[in-house]
Amino acid sequence: MRLIISEKANAAKKIAQFLAEDSVRDGKHRSVPHHTFTWKGEECVSVGLKGHVLNPEYPEEYSNWQKVEPSSLIDAEILKSVSEKGVAEAIRALSKKADSVVIATDFDREGELIGVEALSLSFEANPALMDHVERARFSALTKGEVTRAFEELVEVSRELAAAGEARQDIDLIWGATLTRWVSRATKRYGSAFLSVGRVQSPTLVLISERERERRAFNPEPYWEIEANLRNGEAFGARHAAGRFKDEAVARTAYENMTDVATVTEVKEKSATRPAPTPFNTTGFLTAAANIGISPSRAARLAEDLYTDGYISYPRTDNTVYPKSLDMREVLGQLKRVEGVGEYVDGLLAKGELTPTRGKKETTDHPPIYPTGHVSKNALRDDQWKIYQLVVRRFLATLSEPAKTLRTTVRLESGGEPLVSGGTVVTHEGWLGVYHYGRRADEEMPKLEEGQPVRVEEKEFLAKETQPPSRYGQGRLLRVMEDLGLGTKATRPSIIQNLYDRGYVHDDPVVPTETGMAVARALKDFASEIATHEMTAELERSMDEISEGKTSKDAVVDESRDVLRKVYEHLQSSETEFADIVWDGIREDSILGPCKKCGKNLTIRKAKKSGKRFAGCEGYPDCDQTYSLPPRGEIIPLGTLCDACGSPEIKVVSFGRRPWITCIDMSCPKQQERRQAIAEARAAKEKEAAAKAAEDGDAEGGDGASKKTRAKTTRKKPAAKAAAKPKGAAAKEPVKSTT
DNA sequence: GCAAGGTC
Numbered sequence: 001m002r003l004i005i006s007e008k009a010n011a012a013k014k015i016a017q018f019l020a021e022d023s024v025r026d027g028k029h030r031s032v033p034h035h036t037f038t039w040k041g042e043e044c045v046s047v048g049l050k051g052h053v054l055n056p057e058y059p060e061e062y063s064n065w066q067k068v069e070p071s072s073l074i075d076a077e078i079l080k081s082v083s084e085k086g087v088a089e090a091i092r093a094l095s096k097k098a099d100s101v102v103i104a105t106d107f108d109r110e111g112e113l114i115g116v117e118a119l120s121l122s123f124e125a126n127p128a129l130m131d132h133v134e135r136a137r138f139s140a141l142t143k144g145e146v147t148r149a150f151e152e153l154v155e156v157s158r159e160l161a162a163a164g165e166a167r168q169d170i171d172l173i174w175g176a177t178l179t180r181w182v183s184r185a186t187k188r189y190g191s192a193f194l195s196v197g198r199v200q201s202p203t204l205v206l207i208s209e210r211e212r213e214r215r216a217f218n219p220e221p222y223w224e225i226e227a228n229l230r231n232g233e234a235f236g237a238r239h240a241a242g243r244f245k246d247e248a249v250a251r252t253a254y255e256n257m258t259d260v261a262t263v264t265e266v267k268e269k270s271a272t273r274p275a276p277t278p279f280n281t282t283g284f285l286t287a288a289a290n291i292g293i294s295p296s297r298a299a300r301l302a303e304d305l306y307t308d309g310y311i312s313y314p315r316t317d318n319t320v321y322p323k324s325l326d327m328r329e330v331l332g333q334l335k336r337v338e339g340v341g342e343y344v345d346g347l348l349a350k351g352e353l354t355p356t357r358g359k360k361e362t363t364d365h366p367p368i369y370p371t372g373h374v375s376k377n378a379l380r381d382d383q384w385k386i387y388q389l390v391v392r393r394f395l396a397t398l399s400e401p402a403k404t405l406r407t408t409v410r411l412e413s414g415g416e417p418l419v420s421g422g423t424v425v426t427h428e429g430w431l432g433v434y435h436y437g438r439r440a441d442e443e444m445p446k447l448e449e450g451q452p453v454r455v456e457e458k459e460f461l462a463k464e465t466q467p468p469s470r471y472g473q474g475r476l477l478r479v480m481e482d483l484g485l486g487t488k489a490t491r492p493s494i495i496q497n498l499y500d501r502g503y504v505h506d507d508p509v510v511p512t513e514t515g516m517a518v519a520r521a522l523k524d525f526a527s528e529i530a531t532h533e534m535t536a537e538l539e540r541s542m543d544e545i546s547e548g549k550t551s552k553d554a555v556v557d558e559s560r561d562v563l564r565k566v567y568e569h570l571q572s573s574e575t576e577f578a579d580i581v582w583d584g585i586r587e588d589s590i591l592g593p594c595k596k597c598g599k600n601l602t603i604r605k606a607k608k609s610g611k612r613f614a615g616c617e618g619y620p621d622c623d624q625t626y627s628l629p630p631r632g633e634i635i636p637l638g639t640l641c642d643a644c645g646s647p648e649i650k651v652v653s654f655g656r657r658p659w660i661t662c663i664d665m666s667c668p669k670q671q672e673r674r675q676a677i678a679e680a681r682a683a684k685e686k687e688a689a690a691k692a693a694e695d696g697d698a699e700g701g702d703g704a705s706k707k708t709r710a711k712t713t714r715k716k717p718a719a720k721a722a723a724k725p726k727g728a729a730a731k732e733p734v735k736s737t738t
Numbered sequence: 739g740c741a742a743g744g745t746c
Contacts, residue, residue, distance in 0.1 A: 050744080175740060197740090
């Protein structure tokens with residue numbers, strides 16, 4: 001029997017289907033499925049792994065963080081433990097019955113390594129297989145590619161696998177050594193440890209540097225003049241000079257303006273907005289981030305939709321649909337998707353369907369597209385959002401470009417030049433189905449040169465330049481990709497990791513003081529791990545290993561040498577390093593001033609119970625304390641409650657919407673909040689009961705009830721709502737902005 | 739209780 005090992009269950013199934021000369025018999029070893037068939041007269045069994053089946057780790061005797069000197073991890077032996085027990089058992093059992101093995105994992109570095117991992121299990125169970133190994137290299141999971149690959153079997157590339165192993169070892173050696181050193185130097189033990197890694201640390205530095213720039217930013221004042229004009233309809237305009245740097249000049253211009261303006265020029269310009277390109281992973285995750293779903297959650301949701309057969313494989317770099325993809329067949333499926341049926345009919349009625357193409361073309365997987373129909377009722381809210389996003393994007397890529405018309409109007413009032421304008425969509429095209437982030441039309445009244453219009457109101461606005469904006473999670477994902485940090489599959493979890501470690505919070509991403517301190521200390525004392533250059537260098541070395549120009553051992557040993565130097569430098573700067581981080585940690589624990597004595601209230605741990613509470617730095621002179629929520633991350637907001645005057649915090653705990661509260665449980669506002677929660681819960685239960693009783697008419701009733709629920713539970717923090725007055729103008733139907 | 743990389 002010939003054993004065929006691929007990277008995932010789905011691939012194993014497809015390979016069997018493509019190669020089978022007879023029917024495919026599905027079987028299972030425990031819970032691991034395999035597929036038996038005949039190829040070239042020989043019995044074959046195709047089985048899928050679950051990605052990596054082995055994980056590098058240190059021997060048992062290194063497991064105690066306190067007793068083991070972190071530097072000993074630099075040269076310690078690295079073992080490989082089985083991380084997927086069930087799969088490993090299945091491989092061993094099937095190997096015993098096999099006469100030969102074909103490795104059919106993904107055609108890339110990690111794929112080669114995964115294949116070699118599987119082989120080590122195979123040989124362990126059946127050493128005779130060692131001389132009967134072949135490799136199938138296909139770059140697309142299509143019948144043509146797979147059969148070709150099996151006709152032209154090659155050898156496993158030990159060099160390519162070794163390159164992957166070098167990455168594994170280096171990541172573990174650096175990550176474990178420095179994580180332990182930093183945690184020990186700052187006395188952060190247990191779940192409070194501070195992590196360091198080749199990808200996460202440069203990412204944290206990126207976020208922190210941006211925050212530093214923001215803090216160092218010197219806002220410069222400038223002045224703007226806006227006016228509300230009317231010619232039958234009202235419309236907005238602003239002074240053509242834009243930003244005035246000199247207040248006096250601006251003031252003079254403002255005073256010059258009279259209550260009438262004359263149109264000096266009307267220009268119209270049409271533009272084409274091309275339809276968006278097909279989704280690859282990064283494109284998909286950033287689009288999801290733009291509708292408020294974090295990359296890690298979007299990746300999870302997409303994975304579920306993929307396993308259920310509703311969308312294609314969600315980890316791909318490709319932005320060009322393969323020729324083999326039958327667009328009409330997919331459209332036929334999508335006809336029944338709620339809300340897009342008519343649009344699909346419109347597309348089907350067109351003669352030829354020409355999809356857009358992105359810049360990146362690979363053949364490993366197609367871009368992400370919907371593979372099946374699913375009804376809204378069958379999915380949870382967030383799943384439906386993601387499914388819709390994929391469906392609408394797919395439809396958009398088959399649609400015509402949109403056309404817009406931009407009207408620019410120049411005017412003059414009291415010798416001062418004004419400008420106004422607006423853009424409207426003249427041909428919807430893809431905008432008719434992919435409405436994410438679409439702007440409302442800005443209609444301009446009909447105006448002609450020389451025409452007088454009334455200046456109803458003029459405004460003199462004092463403003464300030466703004467610091468560079470923080471990274472949104474989507475933006476961060478893009479920047480990481482540009483710098484070569486992480487992979488399409490790991491970036492979401494790396495970002496999530498920074499949240500889980502308490503290095504960052506919120507979206508756009510804000511570093512905590514602890515996060516900023518760790519980033520700065522690493523940059524100052526271990527700069528090698530703090531920039532993306534380490535990854536770039538590693539990539540170069542891995543290429544050399546895979547080309548046979550150097551060996552894995554040489555590369556890893558050289559990396560060890562560098563780490564030893566870094567470690568020495570860290571050791572000699574231990575107190576400085578710890579002081580920087582402690583300052584950050586302390587800053588994060590400050591909640592605000594104590595009502596009793598004015599000193600700082602900080603987050604502390606009770607000696608006996610280990611429970612956290614808010615205590616005054618003036619203790620023992622001041623005995624003011626407050627109890628704090630037992631679970632979740634506490635983020636001091638630096639604001640005081642307007643009802644009781646105690647500091648306000650944000651609490652972020654797993655599986656719950658973050659909430660903002662003051663720390664005084666007896667505050668009248670808190671009582672109110674608790675009552676509101678109780679009421680909302682009661683209403684929800686009542687609603688659920690009503691729904692259960694009703695049980696029909698799911699669509700209308702469902703949507704409506706969700707809306708009301710969102711309204712009752714989501715209370716906007718006052719501080720945040722006030723911070724962003726932008727976009728207020730957009731609410732006025734005819735006002736335009738330029 | 740370490741990293742990052744696959745896949746569920």
